[in-house]
Amino acid sequence: MCGIVGISNHPEAAKLAFLGLYALQHRGEEACGIVSYDGKKIYAEKSTGLVADFFDEKALAQLHGSFAVAHTRYSTTGSSSAKNTQPFLATHKGRPIAIAHNGNLTNTEELHKELEDAGSIFQTSMDSEAIVHLLAKTKNGDLKNWMAHALKQLRGAFSIICLVEDVLIAARDSYGFRPLCLGKKDTAYVLASETCAFDLIGAEFIREIEPGEIVLIKDGKVESLFFVEQGKEKKSQCIFENIYFARPDSHIFNDNVYLVRKRLGAQLAKEHPVKADFVMSIPDSGNYAALGYAQASGLPLEIAMIRNHYIGRTFIQPVQFLREFRVRVKLNPIRDVLKGKKVVVVEDSIVRGTTSRSRVEELRKAGAKEIHFRVSCPPIRHPCFYGIDFPSKAELIASTKSLKEVAEFIRADSLEYLSLNGMLSVMRDGGQFCHACFDGTYPEMIPQNANKYLLEGGA
Amino acid sequence: MCGIVGISNHPEAAKLAFLGLYALQHRGEEACGIVSYDGKKIYAEKSTGLVADFFDEKALAQLHGSFAVAHTRYSTTGSSSAKNTQPFLATHKGRPIAIAHNGNLTNTEELHKELEDAGSIFQTSMDSEAIVHLLAKTKNGDLKNWMAHALKQLRGAFSIICLVEDVLIAARDSYGFRPLCLGKKDTAYVLASETCAFDLIGAEFIREIEPGEIVLIKDGKVESLFFVEQGKEKKSQCIFENIYFARPDSHIFNDNVYLVRKRLGAQLAKEHPVKADFVMSIPDSGNYAALGYAQASGLPLEIAMIRNHYIGRTFIQPVQFLREFRVRVKLNPIRDVLKGKKVVVVEDSIVRGTTSRSRVEELRKAGAKEIHFRVSCPPIRHPCFYGIDFPSKAELIASTKSLKEVAEFIRADSLEYLSLNGMLSVMRDGGQFCHACFDGTYPEMIPQNANKYLLEGGA
Amino acid sequence: MCGIVGISNHPEAAKLAFLGLYALQHRGEEACGIVSYDGKKIYAEKSTGLVADFFDEKALAQLHGSFAVAHTRYSTTGSSSAKNTQPFLATHKGRPIAIAHNGNLTNTEELHKELEDAGSIFQTSMDSEAIVHLLAKTKNGDLKNWMAHALKQLRGAFSIICLVEDVLIAARDSYGFRPLCLGKKDTAYVLASETCAFDLIGAEFIREIEPGEIVLIKDGKVESLFFVEQGKEKKSQCIFENIYFARPDSHIFNDNVYLVRKRLGAQLAKEHPVKADFVMSIPDSGNYAALGYAQASGLPLEIAMIRNHYIGRTFIQPVQFLREFRVRVKLNPIRDVLKGKKVVVVEDSIVRGTTSRSRVEELRKAGAKEIHFRVSCPPIRHPCFYGIDFPSKAELIASTKSLKEVAEFIRADSLEYLSLNGMLSVMRDGGQFCHACFDGTYPEMIPQNANKYLLEGGA
Amino acid sequence: MCGIVGISNHPEAAKLAFLGLYALQHRGEEACGIVSYDGKKIYAEKSTGLVADFFDEKALAQLHGSFAVAHTRYSTTGSSSAKNTQPFLATHKGRPIAIAHNGNLTNTEELHKELEDAGSIFQTSMDSEAIVHLLAKTKNGDLKNWMAHALKQLRGAFSIICLVEDVLIAARDSYGFRPLCLGKKDTAYVLASETCAFDLIGAEFIREIEPGEIVLIKDGKVESLFFVEQGKEKKSQCIFENIYFARPDSHIFNDNVYLVRKRLGAQLAKEHPVKADFVMSIPDSGNYAALGYAQASGLPLEIAMIRNHYIGRTFIQPVQFLREFRVRVKLNPIRDVLKGKKVVVVEDSIVRGTTSRSRVEELRKAGAKEIHFRVSCPPIRHPCFYGIDFPSKAELIASTKSLKEVAEFIRADSLEYLSLNGMLSVMRDGGQFCHACFDGTYPEMIPQNANKYLLEGGA
Secondary structure, three states: EHHHHHHEEEOHHHHHHHHHHHHHHOOOOOOOEEEEEEEOOEEEEEEEHHHHHOOOHHHHOOOOEEEEEEEOOOOOOOHHHOOOOOOOOEOOOOEEEEEEEEEEEOHHHHHHHHHHHOOOOOOOOOHHHHHHHHHOOOOOOOOOHHHHHHHOOEEEEEEEEEEEOOOEEEOOOOOOOOEEEEEEEEEEEEEOOHHHHHHOOOOEEEEEEEOOOEEEEOOOEEEEEEEEOOOOOOOEEEEHHHHHHHHOOEEEOOOEEHHHHHHHHHHHHHOOOOOOOOOOOOOOHHHHHHHEEEEEOOOOOOOOEEEEOOOOOOOOOOOOHHHHHHHHHHHEOOOOHHHHOOEEEEOOOOOOHHHHHHHHHHHOOOOOEEEEEEEEOOOOOOOOOOOOOOHHHHHOOOHOOOOOOOHHOOOOOOEOOHHHHHHHHHHOOHEEEEHHHHHHHOOOOOOOOHHHHHHOOOO | OEEEEEOOOOHHHHHHHHHHHHOOOHHOEEEEEEEEEEEOOOOEEEOOHHHHHHOOOOHHOOOOEEEEEEEEEEEHHHHHHHHOOOEEEEOOOOOOOOEEEEEOOHHHHHHHHHHOOOOOOOOOOHHHHHHHHHHHHHHOHHHHHHHHHHHOOOOEEEEEEEEEEEEEEEEEOOOOOOOOOOEEOOOOEEOOOHHHHHHOOOOOEEEEOOOOEEEEEEEEEEEEEOOOOOOOOOOOOEEHHHHOOOOOOOOOOOEEEEHHHHHHHHHHHOOOOOOOOOOEEEEOOOHHHHHHHHHHHHOOOOOOOOOOOOOOOOOOOOHHHHHHHHHHHHHOOHHHOOOOOOEEEEEEOOOOOOHHHHHHHHHHHHOEEEEEEEEEOOOOHHHHHHOOOOOEEEEEHHHHHHHHHHHHHHHEEEEEOOOOHHHHHOOOHHHHHOOOOHHHHOOOOOOOOOHHHHOOOOO | EEEEEEEEOOOHHHHHHHHHHOOHHHHHOOOOEEEEOOOOOOOEEEEEHHHHHHHHHHHHOOOOOOOEEEEEEOOHHHHOOOOOOOEEEEEHHHHHHHHEEEEEOOOHHHHHHHHHHHHOOOOOHHHHHHHHHHHHHHHOOOHHHHHHHHHHOOOEEEEEEEOOOEEEEEOOOOOOOOOEEEEEOEEEEEEEEHHHHHHHHHHHEEOOOOOOOEEEEEEEEEEEEEOOOOOOOOEEHHHHHHHHHOOOOOEEOOEEEHHHHHHHHHHHHHHHOOOOOOEEEEEOOOHHHHHHHHHHHHEEEEOOEEEEOOOOHHHHHHHHHHHHHHHHHEEEEEEHHHHOOOOEEEEEOOOOOOOOOHHHHHHHHHHOEEEEEEEEOOOOOOOOOOOOOOOHHHOOHHHHOOOOHHHHOOOOOEEEEEEEEEEEEEHOOOEEEEEEHHOOOOOOOOOOOOOHHHOOOOO | OOOEEEEOOOOOOHHHHHHHHHHHHHHHOOOOOOOOEOOOOOOEEEEEEEEHHHHHHHHHHHOOOOOOEEEEEEEOOOOHHHOOOOEEEEEEEEEEEEEEEEEEEEHHHHHHHHHHHHHOOOHHHHHHHHHHHHHHHHHOHHHHHHHHHHHHHOOOOEEEEEEEEOEEEEEEEOOOOOOOOEEOOOEEEEEEEOHHHHHHHHHHEEEEEOOEEEEEEOOOOOOOEEEEOOOOOOOOOHHHHHHHHHOOOOOOOOOHHHHHHHHHHHHHHHHHOOOEEEEEEEOOOOHHHHHHHHHHHOOOEOOEEEOOOOOOOOOOOOOHHHHHHHHHHHEEEEHHOOOOOOEEEEEEOOOHHHHHHHHHHHHOOHHHHHHEEEOOOOOOOOOOOOOOOOOOHOOHHHHHHHHHHHHHHHOEEEEEEEOHHHHOOOOOOOOHEOOOOHHOOOOOOOOOOOOHHHHHHHO
C-alpha cells in the first residue's frame, strides 16, 4: 500500500503535500518523497523513513514552486528500499515527469520485456518507472491522448498522480481498487488517497476520481476523460480499505470509514452474540467495530487495555532486548477491570494469528475468566494481487486451519467471524467491492506467475 | 512531576530500570537518567529527551551491576535543563550516593543557607542535591538513622529512591503527596512511582510505601521504619494524580486510576445531565470519564475525534509552519458523525482554557450543532506547591473568570464542573487527599516566598 | 574531477573499493558511491558527503559480492547534487550495468537528443547515464564490440570503469585526458584513477590503461582492445593533474607526481631567482615545488606557516561566524620566524588570486618584510572542457589582468610564473600533455555551446 | 594534558573562547566545555568530543555574556568521561564559580579526606572540584586572599583559569609546570595555555603568568599577587611541552616552539651525524627537528611520506576493518623517492616504540635501503606526575630496553637519541625545566601512592 498526494497551483505546494503525506502516513511508513515544480525547474526530496522524521524545514524550503506530487510507501524488501523511493522522476525531451503510484500492476513482466527490446534501461523495479517508459515510447499527440494510450496498456491496480510540467494528472484503474479523491483549497486543486488529507490541509472534498477516469488539472481548470469505454469498467473497490487500512476519519468509496466499521461491528453482534460482562477492543485496530458491537448487543464497553502513547503504529525498537517486552510495551491490560470477567474481544481481522494469540495470553494473565473473540470480517484465505501486502497463503492462518483450529491456536474460549454476506450487506455499495481475499473471486484473470509481483510491486 | 524507579538485586538492573522509566514516561518527558552499581563502581547515563530516544543498547550496556535507580523528569526552565538531570549522584568518603526525587520541597531556601554556611557548594538547583548534602553533614550512625535524621529536616513533598552502595532505600513524605510502590520480580525488589511500571517489567505489586516511611532493601531483605511519629502523619495524597496525571492502568493510592476516572464521569452525569445525541471525549485525556458519563447517562458513546498515532502526547514539531496546523495534526473530528448533532464533550480538567476553546472550534467547523462541555473535576483555582506544574494563578482560567465567562471563553453551549464533594464521594479514601488546587486548603503552612520554588523544584 | 575505482574477483570487493575511494578523496569531496555484485544481485550505497563520513561498517556490510565499482565526485551545482551521485546503475534485460565516469563529454547535447527521439527517459544529467543509454540502444554482439560501438560515439574526456554483471571494464578516451591505472592484489584485479589507491589497498601497480583502450577483466583474465585506430589517438594528458590535482604519492602519466612538482620548483628557481632569507610554501599546496625551489636555489626552507590538523582540505564550517576567522583557523604564520625577513613564497598555481592575497596579508601582519611570490606553472587563462572545474574566464585573474596587475592585486613585492616551455621541459613526456588552460590550444574542436557542460558534466 | 582559555569583558566572550579552544585542540581531544557569565546568570555547554564537532552556532548562541572560561581535555579513562568534563561549575552562597584546570595535583587524596570529614560531597574525580571545595571552606576575606589561601594547600602542577562572577582569575603553581599566557584584544583580556590561541583570536600577547602568581582581572584592570614567597619558587617548566606537546607556532616558556625544535634537530645532527642520501620526518611530529637536522648536516630534506589530509591527529575509525590499514591510511611513503636510498628519519620522541617500528617497516617495504633513526630528545624512562599522560614505566620502551635493543625492536639500521645536556644546551632558560621523565629528578617529593593519580587527574 501507499499514500499519494498532488497539489496544483498553490504557493506553498510542497508544504501542503507534506501535510497530506503526514495524514496518509498509515498507508506506508517505509519511505516518502515530494517532487515539486516551479515552472522552470523540478525539485525532489526523497528518503526512507517516516514523513515527519525526514521532512524538516530545510528539506521543505528546497521544494520550490506551486506544483507538487508526493508519495509515502509501505514496506518493500531489503536492498531495493532506497532506490525504489517514489515519486519516480525522469526527464523526456526536456520535460520533467513525476509519478506517484498506489496499487500493483499485474502485467509488469510483459511491459518490461517490450520496453527493453526497444532499448529502455531500468533503474528501479517500480511500476511507476514502467509507466514513464510507456509514456516516453508513445508518440504523443496532446497530453490527454498520450496519457490514455499509455494507461490502456496497464493491467491490475493503479491510482496514479502524475505531474508533467505544470499539468497535474490523476488516474484510476478501471476497477477502482484503490481510492483517489479530488479536493479544493482556495484556488488550488488537491488530490489525495483519502479525505483525511484534505481535513488536515484544510481543503474541501469535491468527489472521488472514477474508475477508468483521467483527470487533468491545468490553469485552474479540471478536464476529465475515460480511457476505458464507459460501462465496461467493473467497479471492484478493495473492501479491506474499509475494514482495516484506511483511516477511520476518511470518506472513501462513498462512505465514512468509521461508520462502516461500526456497522460491521453491529452486524457481527447480530450474527454472533455472547453472554459476557463487557465488550473490549485491542487498541486501536478494533475500536470502532467494538463500539458497534457493544451498542448493538447492549453490553457495556470497557477500555481494558491501555495503549502506550510513546509508540507509533509500528513500534521502532532502539533496543534489542525490548523484543520480548514488545507486547507489553505497546499495550497494558488493566487487572482491576479484567479480573474474573467474561469478555468479548472484537478485532477487525486476523492475519497470521500470532498477534491475537499473544493478546489473549496477556488478557488471561491479567485475570480474564472467559475470552470470546469476534472478528469483523470473514476469514482471510487468499493472496491479494492489487496492493495489500498479505503474507503468503501458507502464513494466512485461516487458509490452513479450520475455525476450531484457529480458536485453539489463539486460545480463545470461542471465536466467530462476520459472514461474507453480512459484511457486504452493511456496505453502501454492496456489489461493487473486491472481496477476493475472502473468497478467491478475483475481478480479472491473474497471470500464472503473478506471485513474483507480490513483494516488489509499486504498492 | 517526575517518575522514579529503583531495582535491587537483579542481574539486568539497568534494563529493568529502563523499562520502568519507559512505562513512567508520561510523568516527565524532558530528561531521563539511570545510575547503576555493580558492587564496586557506579555508572551513570543521563540526558535530556525521551527515555526511548536516549537509551539505546550501547547506553544500557554501560550500566553494569544489579542495582539501579532511575528518573524521568517533567519540564523545567531553560538553561538549567541539562545539569538538573537526575538521579543526582555524588560520592562521600568513597561511598557513592544516588538519589531520584519526585515532589517539591518547600524549605529549600533555608536548607541551602544552612548548608552553605557550613561550606557546601551546589552544582544544581535540584532538591535531590540538597538531600545528599544533608546526609553528608549528618554524623552517621547506622544507615537507617542517618537517613531518618536527614529526612526529618525536609518540608513539602518527596517520594525518594536512593542507592547507597548496595542498599536501595525508598522514602515518602509524611503526607504521602506523591505515590511510591514496592514490587517484586523473582528475587529482585523493585520500586516505582506507579504500578504500570511493574506490569511492563513483569513484577508483582506488593504494597505502597507509607507516608513517613523509610524502606531499606539489602541482601534480599526489606526493613521498614518511620521517620515521623506514627499517627502524626496527615495523609494528603494528590487527587490530581487520579484525575489526570497517573496512567489509567496504574493502581495507586489504593485504587485503580481508570476505575476512579469512570466513577468521576458517572458522578458528573448524575450532577450535570444533558439531553444530547451522544457523548464524546477529546482523545485521550477524557476517554475514561466520558465512558463513565455515557454508561451512567444512557447516552451512546461516539469516537468523534480521531487521534493521529504518529504523534506522542506532546507533539514535537520538526517544522515551524506546522504550528498553525497543530490542532488538526493531532486530532481530526469526523464530519459524518458530528454533522448536525448535539454532543456532550467530557474533559478531565480545564487549565488555561485555550486548548478546550480550539477543540470546541474544531467540532463546530465539523458540523456539531450544540456542544455541552462537562469537566470531571472542580475548577482549578490555586497553585500547587507539591510538584504539579500548574501555571500561575493569573493563567488558571477558573481563577480569574466565572463559570459563565469560562463557558463563553471556550465557546461551549453549556459548561459544568464536577462538585468538590461529588469528587471526594467517589474516591475510595475520601478524606485522605490533598485538594488544595481546588479550594486552597493546603495541608501545611506554605512559606511566604514559596512562589520561587514553583519552577525550579525537583518535581 | 572525480575519482574512480573498480575491483574484480576479491571476497572483500566493497571494502577494497572503500579504501580506494578513501585514497582518492582529494579528487572529489561532494559525493561518493559503491556498487557491488555477488553473481546474482547488485547492491548500491551512495550519498553526498565524504567517503569516511558516509561509509560505516553497516553500509559496507550490505555491499555483498566480489565485484565492485566506486566513485567519488567533485562539486556540482545545487539541487542536482543528490540524484547525480555515481556509479550510475541501471538494468537492461535483467543485466545490471554500473558505470563510474571521470571526465567531461563535449557532445552530451547531441547524444541526449538522439536518445530521446528514440524513447529514452533521463533521470540524471550525468554523462554516465548517457553512456548506459547508448549501450542499451546498441544491438549487442559480444561485450567487447558492444562497448566499443558505444564509446566511439563519445567526444571529450572519459576515463570509465564499468561493471556488467561479473565483467569489469575499463576504458579511456583516445586523448587520455584523465589517468586510469591497472593493478593487482593477489588474484584480484584493481582499477583506480591514481596509484595511491593501490598503495593503500596493498595492490601492485601493473600499468596505465592506454588512450583509446578498452580492458575487460573476467575470470581472472585481462583482455585488451582499442576502439580507435591505433596511431590515430593523440595523447593529451592533463598537465594540471601533475601540477595540482593528483596526490604527490601517485604515479600517473608515467611519472611520480612529487618528483614532477620538485622539478617544476627547481626550474622555477632557475627562471626566477630571488635574493631572500628563506623559501616557504603555503601548506600544503606548494610544499613540493617550494622544496625543489629551495634545493635548486640554495636558500634555506622554513615552515613559516603551520596548518591546523583538525581541518581537512576544505574547511567545513559548523559555525557561521568562523568565516571571518577562516584564513587563520586553517593556517597560522609564525611571527618569530617571519619577523623582518625577506621571503620567497612558492605556490603551485593562482586561480582567482583572492586566496593568495589573503595569505600575503597574513604574512605581512606576522612581520615579513618582503614577499616574493613564485608560481610553479604559467598563468591560467582558458577554461577547461575536460573536467577541471576552473571558474569562468572572467574570474581567472590571469585572464583579465597583466602580470603586474596580479602582483598588485595579491600585494606581493614581486611575482613570477614558470614559463610554458620551462614547464614542459621537465615533464617526462613533454609533448604529450594538454596545456590548453595556459595557451588555449585545445586538442579537439570544442562545440560552440560547450560552456553549458562546464557545470553539470559527469566530471 | 588540557588546554584552558579565559575571556574578560568582550561582547562575544563565548565565541572567542571557542576559537581559543579550537587553537588548543591538540592539548586534548576527548572533551570540551565553555562556561559564560552575563553579570546575572551563568551558562554552560560541555560535551565529550572535539571542539568543532560539539560547538555549533546553536550551542554558542546560548552562552551569553562577556565573561567566559573554557577547557579542552585529554583522554581519561572510561565511564568517568562524561561527568569529568570541565570547566567545573558550582554555586556557593549564590556566587557562581567556574574553574578550568591544566595539570595534575599530587595531594588530591589528602585534600579529599579533609574535605569529606568536614561534610563535602564529591560529584567528580577532578582536581578542579577539590579546588572549589577548598574555596568554599575558606573564610573569605577579599577575593585575592581567599584565592591565595586555597591555592597554598595544593601540591603538584596547576595552571588555573577561574571565573568568580565577573572576576577572571589566573594562577600557576610555583614550579610553573604548565604554560599560561596573558593577552589583550581591544579592551578585553584573554588567557590561554599557548599563544597560538591569541593568534587565532586576534589578540596581542602580553606576558606569561609567573610561577606562584595569581592574576585577577576585573573592570579592565589587572592585579597581580604571589601566593608563595617570591624567590622560593623553583622554576621547573615541562620540557616535553617544547619537544612534543605544544603547537610549533606557539610562544611559551619564553621561546618559540618551532625554533626550539629546529635547534634540537641541529644539535642532534652535531651529536649523531650519518652518511645518507637524505633526511626525512614522519609527518608531522618530527618535521621541525628534521628540518633543523637537514640544515645543520647539509643533507637534503625530502618529503618521502605523505600525510592523508582527511584524517586528524588521531584517526577516528568509522569502520572496524580499517584498523589493519591504519598505518597506511594516515601516511603513504613515496616509492619513487625511497627506492634504494639511505635515509635519516628524525623523530621528536619514542614512547612505546610500536609506532616507530611500523613506520620503519613501511619505509622498508617502499624500498629504503638503510634507515637511520635519530630522536630529538633523550630516552623517556620515568613517569610524569604533573600532567603528561605517559604510559606506565613497563610500557616505556627506553625504560626496559637498552639503546641497542630499542634499535632492534624498531628494526632501524642505527638509532641515536639527543643527549640530556645537548637538549638543555639549546633551551633559552636551560636550568629552569623539569626533565624528570628523562632522568627521574622530580622537583618535589612525590607521595608513595602517587600512581593512582596518573589516570584520573584533572590533566
